[in-house]
Amino acid sequence: MFDVDTDRTLVAAADLVNTSAGLRSATPGLDQLTTVTQLKEYLSARAPDMRWPPSGADRAQLEKVQDLREKVQRIWSAAPIESDAPVRVLNELLHGVGLRVARGSDGDYRAEPVPASKDLADVMTASVATAIQHLVVRDETARMRTCKGEGCDAVIIDLTRNRSRLFCDFGNCANRAHVRAYRARQAAQRRTFSSAPEAHVAAGTSTRHHMDAPTDTLESPRLVKPSAAEKAAQIEVPTSQSAVAAKEFRDRMRDELMEKRQKKSAKKLKKEKKAKK
Ligand SMILES: [Zn+2]
Structure with missing residues (x-):
């Protein structure tokens, strides 16, 4: 960096x-x-x-x-x-x-x-x-x-x-956070499913109310408050094991590539310096 x-x-x-x-x-x-x-x-x-x-x-x-x-x-x-x-x-x-x-x-x-x-x-x-x-x-x-x-x-x-x-x-902090986020999503989905009619009515009356409502009710999965770590995980962590692995692989490949490039240019520089002597 x-x-x-x-x-x-x-x-x-x-x-x-x-x-x-x-x-x-x-x-x-x-x-x-x-x-x-x-x-x-x-x-x-x-x-x-x-x-x-x-x-x-x-x-x-x-x-x-x-x-x-x-x-x-x-x-x-x-x-x-x-x-x-x-x-x-x-x-x-x-x-x-x-x-x-x-x-x-x-x-x-x-x-x-x-x-x-x-x-x-x-x-x-x-x-x-x-x-x-x-x-x-x-x-x-x-x-x-x-x-x-x-x-x-x-x-x-x-x-x-x-x-x-x-x-x-x-x-396995990343994995644990991912699992927690996944479970939270599942729970939210179950809630939506079980309270679907109410949610439908509520959504029909006022969507604005939904956005502003500070209370945690069963009306909508939107109102299930995730913890800071879950929020971060939902944003940053891919949503399946294979996607996690793929992301980590991509990150590692990129880092390794950058390192190789840096090493290469350092070597080249050294060679050039030697040649000048
Ligand atoms: Zn940790």
Whole structure:
């Protein structure tokens, strides 16, 4: 969505927040960042892309990374950011972070953070804060979300072009929402069927009344109020299992294609640079 490195860092930042204790796809999860070993596991899973060396992890760095996580979580939960409080937290993280121009992993020049020190936590803080700063100054903080799944408080970073990502990857949040939406529709249909004559009469008297009526009656399926997650699911999630699979497949193919293109152009660039030497 932005550049390869920023995207990657935002994903790593969301992953960091998701190491906290909380509900993941209706399953309670423990804090995954309480020991140096766990920190090393988190870092190893992101190496070598993130250039956050697991060898730098120790007790002192763990505590600082936990603090970073807590601050990032505060910023995330305030998104979309419309007030100064989360920005102040971001500025705390940016304190002492410098800037230099360097080639990113795709070969393009870009502004790169210079951490306050070479300590692991400082290096992580510099890249995470800089990536979030991109979102803030471009008014894209709405991309920092919480999963819409019921019983799920995993954070997600939406890097899709049309801002369509609603669910995490932890369990089956998307599917569960789809099933719930499907059942709600079925129930609404049953209601229409069982109260069809009344609905007909009501529709005949005033359709406007229908639109404005705030009360939940059996007159019309229109008045069955879906929850926010259901609404989102109805809009965003295709209405059959196969359609869900097809949509996911299309999304994945598109993402893979974009990634391939980016890699290709990066390779080409490198070749050209070599040729010039
Ligand atoms: Zn979820």
